[in-house]
Amino acid sequence: MEQSSKWPYFPVFLRLRGRRVLVVGGGEVAARKLRLLAKTDARLEVVARELNEELTQASRDGVISHVAADFDATQLDGCLLVIAATDDAALNRSVAAAADARGIAVNVVDDPLPSSFVTPSIVDRHPLLIAIATGGQAPVLGRRLREKIETMLPAAYGRLAGFMGARRARVQAALPQADRRGLWENFLDGPGAEAVLSGAEAAADAELQRLLDGDARRGEVYLVGAGPGDPDLLTFRALRLMQQCDVVLYDALLPQAILDLVRRDAERIYVGKRRARHTLAQDQINAELVRLAREGKRVLRLKGGDPFVFGRGGEEIQELAAAGIAFQVVPGITAANGCAAYAGIPLTHRDHAQACVFVTGHQRADGTLALHWDALARPGQTVVIYMGLNTLPNLCDQLITHGLPADWPAAVVEQGTSPEQRVIVSTLRDLPAAVIAADVKGPSLVIVGSVVTLREQLRWRDRV
Incomplete structure (x- = not known):
């Protein structure tokens, strides 16, 4: 019509x-x-x-x-x-x-x-308001569009609008009209706007003054956790930064569905690490982050899971802080939370586990595991082991040796949260053989504890 x-x-x-x-x-x-x-x-x-x-x-x-x-x-x-x-x-x-x-x-x-x-349907980010109308013909469509915009527009955008409004007179007094738009665009595209959105108003004021003084745009690094693999588990803030970066340094194991959400024209640099195969050493990654930010670029450091849970995020921001580079950290859903939830295994439960411990199964150069076995081999808690597939027989033997029963429940979650997810449920004694029989080779997480027995009741994802 x-x-x-x-x-x-x-x-x-x-x-x-x-x-x-x-x-x-x-x-x-x-x-x-x-x-x-x-x-x-x-x-x-x-x-x-x-x-x-x-x-x-x-x-x-x-x-x-x-x-x-x-x-x-x-x-x-x-x-x-x-x-x-x-x-x-x-x-x-x-x-x-x-x-x-x-x-x-x-x-x-x-x-x-x-x-x-x-x-109209209204998206309220006071003093920023967005009104959507369909001329009275399709109000449900208007509400649906409002819902989509709500998910895309952080609540802090109202704070950003207020910040800019409060400083308009300052900019008008300092610059001729022809130069004001360019300054505000540089502010929005740089660390100033991000500082406002994260609540660091003093840093935002300093950035605005630097732009008023005629300095070139500074670079910034976004250290972003991409979660365990399902793109639906990304945070709003992670998605926003992924779509405004100039260059991305990304790890191994990140699925293409997540990489596809990064700004299309951003430069992509693969820096992934797999067992015994490192594309770049960690000190080289740190140096690259500093170099790119000093070129004035918005640098996305995209990591699976959470950057501060076995992700070496702390090492990277130590280097950035020492170099005077602006950065921000966006937490992600760590593999323990995501994989356990999708497997239907609660990490804590008042009848099974009153504590949860995260450890890494990555072995030393001499092949040994430096873990506090006496603290791990206890009932009443859940132990989640990252990077434990290669050392699984040793892990299970040590937990039995230090006090857990051989029939203590344990599971491996392979490619957790992805469509290819598999969950192998067994006991400490039999899990290594079960993993071999299932030919598990993908990224995996080990969960040890009586909470594993709840999977049969709680395996919600298998029914979706």
Whole structure:
């Protein structure tokens, strides 16, 4: 069907401070509209014989003025806006006709034909507001788009808008109009905006002053945890930084589905480490982060899991701090949390485990494992072993030797959270042989503890 090229409504934002806004109706529909209107400084009046519980409380609190009467057209005098929100369609249209006759903007809820304005779906990041309207034709679509934008726009964007507004005069006094836009674009593209979003306002002010002084844009490093593999487990903040970086240094084991979410034109540098195969040594990675940031680039250091859980993130930011490079750290869901949850194995449970211990099964150069076996071989706790597949026979033997029963529950989760996830449940005595029989070769996590016995009840993902 051909659509008219003319807009049915003109999008505007109205200043309502001190102005009368009348809502006719005292039920849930009216309450929904008043929840939004109450965010303004309008003088809100409600005409209805009776109010529902929510609006009754709003009247007691002084949020609204209640006119306990039937609607009369004279009640419209002096109003800027009117909303008809009763369950009587004929009354709503009577309100609309009376408002139109007085030149007052009116909205009839769920009835666009007599309405002179519609209320949009709103994304609230005060003072930043985003309004979405479909001309009254598809309000459900408008709400669905609002939900999508809500997930893409951090709550702190309101703080960013407020920061910039509070410093407009400072920038206007320092720069001619032709140069202001470029400065603000550099601020938004650099560490200044990120400092505001993370709550570091003093650092943001320092960055703004540096730009006002004419310094070139500084680089920054984003140390981001990508989680255990499922892209749906990325945090909003991780996704935002992935989509604004200039270059990404990424590890092994990151699935292509996550790498596909990185900004398309970002330079990609693979720095992955696998057992006995290192593309770059850690000190080379550290140096590369510093070099790229000094070139003024926004550098994404993308790691599987969480950067601070066996991810060498601490080593990398030590180097950045020593070099004076701006950086931020975005936690990710570590493999223990993600893989255990997707396997249906709770890490703690009041009947099974009151503590949880994370250790690495990575062996020393001489082939030994330097772990506190007496502390690990205890009931009443869960032990999660990262990088333990290659040393699994030794791990199981040591835990038995130091006190755990040979039939103590244990499991291996291979490629956890991915569509290829496999879970091998066994005992300490039999797990190494079960892993060999299953030909487990992918990235794996070992979970030891009586919580493993709960998997049969809680294996939710197998039923999805």
